[in-house]
Amino acid sequence: MRGWRGLVVIAVSWLAAMPAGAALPTFLPTSVQQGSLVVGLADPDASVRHDGRTLRVSPEGRFAFGIGRDAAGPARVEVTTPGQATEVIEIAVTPRDWPIERVDGVPAATVDPPKAIAERIAREQAEVTRARTRDDERSGFSQPFIWPVQGRISGRFGNQRIYNGTPKSPHSGMDITAANGTPVKAPADGVVSYANPDMYLTGGTLLLDHGHGVSSNFLHLSRLDVKVGDRVRQGEVIGAVGATGRATGPHLHWGMNWFDTRVDPLLVLESSGAATP
Numbered sequence: 001m002r003g004w005r006g007l008v009v010i011a012v013s014w015l016a017a018m019p020a021g022a023a024l025p026t027f028l029p030t031s032v033q034q035g036s037l038v039v040g041l042a043d044p045d046a047s048v049r050h051d052g053r054t055l056r057v058s059p060e061g062r063f064a065f066g067i068g069r070d071a072a073g074p075a076r077v078e079v080t081t082p083g084q085a086t087e088v089i090e091i092a093v094t095p096r097d098w099p100i101e102r103v104d105g106v107p108a109a110t111v112d113p114p115k116a117i118a119e120r121i122a123r124e125q126a127e128v129t130r131a132r133t134r135d136d137e138r139s140g141f142s143q144p145f146i147w148p149v150q151g152r153i154s155g156r157f158g159n160q161r162i163y164n165g166t167p168k169s170p171h172s173g174m175d176i177t178a179a180n181g182t183p184v185k186a187p188a189d190g191v192v193s194y195a196n197p198d199m200y201l202t203g204g205t206l207l208l209d210h211g212h213g214v215s216s217n218f219l220h221l222s223r224l225d226v227k228v229g230d231r232v233r234q235g236e237v238i239g240a241v242g243a244t245g246r247a248t249g250p251h252l253h254w255g256m257n258w259f260d261t262r263v264d265p266l267l268v269l270e271s272s273g274a275a276t277p
Contacts, residue, residue, distance in 0.1 A: 023043050023045075023081050023082070023083065023084060024041070024042065024043040024044070024061055024081075025042075025043075026040065026041065026042045026043075026046070026077075026079045026081075026087060026089065027040055027041040027042075028040040028041075028077060028089055028091060029091060030091065030092065031091060031092035031093070031094055032067055032075070032091055032092075032093060032094065033067070033093070033094045033096055033264075033267060034067060034068065034069055034070065034071055034093060034094065034095055034096045034158070035067065035068070035069050035096065035157055035158055035262070035263050035264035035267055036066070036067045036263060036264070036267050037064060037065075037066055037067075037141070037214065037256065037258060037263045037267065037268050037271075038064065038065050038066070038067060038075070038091070039062060039063070039064045039141065039142055040062070040063050040064075040077070041060075041061045041062060041063075042057060042061050042063060042079050042081070043061060043081045043082075044057060044058070044059055044060065044061045045081065045082050046061075046079050046080060046081040046082075047079070047080040048063050048077065048078070048079050048080075049077070049078040049079075049080075050065045050075065050076065050077050050078070051065070051075075051076075053065075053259075055212070056135055056137065056211075056212045056213070058137070058139050058142075058212075060139075062139065062142050062212075063212065064141050064142070064212045064213070064214055064258065065077075065213075065258055065261075066214075066257070066258030066259075066261035066262070066263040067093055067261070067263070068261050068262065068263075069098075069157075069158045069170060069262060071093050072093065072095075073091070073092055073093025074090035074091055074092055074093060075090070075091040075093055076088065076089070076090055076091075077089045077090075077091065096158065098158050098159055098160060098170065099156075099159050099160070100159065100160045100162060101155060101156075101159045101160065101161050101162070101171065102162045102165075103161060103162065103163050103164075103248065104163075104164055104165075104248075105164070105248050106163050106164060106246050106247070106248055107246070108164065111163045111164050111166050111168070111246075112166065113200075117200060120200050121200050121201055124196070124199045124200060124201075124202075127194065127196070128194060128205070128207065128217070129260065131193045131194035131207050131209075131215075132193075132207070132213075132215055132257050132259055132260060133259065134193055134209050134213070134215070135212065135213050135259075136191065136209055136211045136212070137211060137212075138189065138190065138191065138209070138210065138211030138212075139189075139211050139212070140188040140189035140190045140210035140211050140214075140234070141188065141210040141211050141212055141214035143188040143189060143234060143272075144272035144273065144274065145187045145188050145265075145268050145269055145272045145274065146185070146187050146188075146234060146235065146269075146272070146274055147176075147185075147187065147269065147274060148176075148184050148185050148186070148187050148216075148218065148252060148254055149176050149178045149182055149183075149184055149185070149241060149252050150176075150178070151176045151177045151178040151182075151251075151252075152176070152177045153174060153175065153176060153177075153266070154175045154176070154177045154251055155171055155173075155174065155175030155251075155253070156171065156174060156175075156266070157171060157172070157173055157174050157255075157262075157263075157264035157265065157266060158170050158171060158264065159171045163246075172255050172262050173217070173219075173253050173254050173255025173256070173262075173265060174253070174254050174255070174264070174265045174266055175251050175252070175253050175254075176251060176252045176254060177249075177250075177251045178241045178250065178251060178252060179241065179250060180222055180240075180241060180242055180243065180250040181222060181223070181240050181241065181242075182240060182241040182250075182252075183237045183239075183240055183241075184218055184221065184237065184238055184239045184240060184241060184252055185234075185235050185236060185237055185238065186208060186216075186232045186233065186234055186235060186236050186238050187216060187234065187254075187265075188210050188216075188234050189210065189231075189232070189233055189234050190208040190209050190210045190211070190215070190216070190231075190232060191208070191209050191229065191230065191231050191232070192206060192207070192208060192209075192226045192227060192228050192229060192230045192232065192238070193207045193208070193209040193215065193228065194206065194207035194217075194228065195207075195224055195226065195227055195228050197221075197224050198244070199245060200245065201245050201246045202219040202220060202244075202245045202246070202253070203219065203220045203221065203242060203243075203244020203245030203246075203247065204219075204220065204221030204222060204223065204224055204239065204242055204244050204245075205217065205218070205219050205221065205245075206218045206221065206224060206226065206238060206239055208232065208238065213257075213258050213259040214256070214257070214258055215256065215257050216254060216255070216256050216265070217253075217254070217255040217256075217257070218238070218239060218252060218253070218254055219245065219252075219253035219255070220241075220242050220243060220244050220245050220247045220250075220251065220252065220253055221239040221240060221241065221242050221244065221252075222239075222240045222241060222242025222243070222244060222250075223239055223240040223242070224238075224239045225237055225238055225239050225240070226238045226239070256268060
């Protein structure tokens with residue numbers, strides 16, 4: 001087995017053999033890459049803290065947090081189980097190389113927008129940021145994720161983007177090339193927390209909340225098939241590939257977040273054993 005999915009399966013099997021009433025130990029990987037989504041196990045009654053935040057722990061003891069693109073590590077996790085001393089766990093963070101990606105031919109107004117457009121972009125991004133503050137108890141984040149569409153990876157998470165010769169922020173997700181209108185499927189269970197068919201930069205945009213602060217975003221969609229509040233199951237069609245917003249051709253931009261920390265969907269797929277499109 002690969003990644004933290006294998007760790008979770010092994011840990012669950014081991015915990016099943018423990019005496020009833022015994023406090024359950026904590027399971028976490030010893031090292032992760034920049035941009036990872038970390039899923040751990042602890043006693044369901046434990047208090048788990050990371051990066052100044054108390055994490056939600058599921059009734060099964062699962063919790064999650066993200067490691068940012070530029071995190072230096074070690075990632076520090078504090079676990080306080082009732083009746084026991086606080087356990088401090090440090091996870092090594094492996095650095096990654098971030099190549100430069102040049103994207104030419106996008107509309108000039110999306111690279112250097114005039115004041116009115118810049119204000120619209122800021123308003124729309126604030127709406128998305130608010131949607132990412134959810135901390136639901138749902139546990140879709142702990143499923144093995146699947147590909148929302150099949151296709152060639154045309155843009156990778158974390159790479160520095162240069163649009164029409166102008167340096168911009170690192171790429172916040174993974175681009176998957178697919179034909180216009182290709183159905184987009186939910187990679188894991190969730191609830192739709194944001195839906196906008198016409199955002200200036202990202203065009204048709206959906207956010208799917210997987211619980212515990214973990215969410216997926218799908219950009220440049222030509223069609224939205226769900227609305228805010230809809231509960232969707234893994235594999236359910238939620239929209240269609242498009243080229244809306246700042247895009248030079250049809251593709252799906254799939255991003256993932258833990259609250260405001262961006263993580264790499266490809267690493268999540270690798271941990272799920274689904275890295276080959």
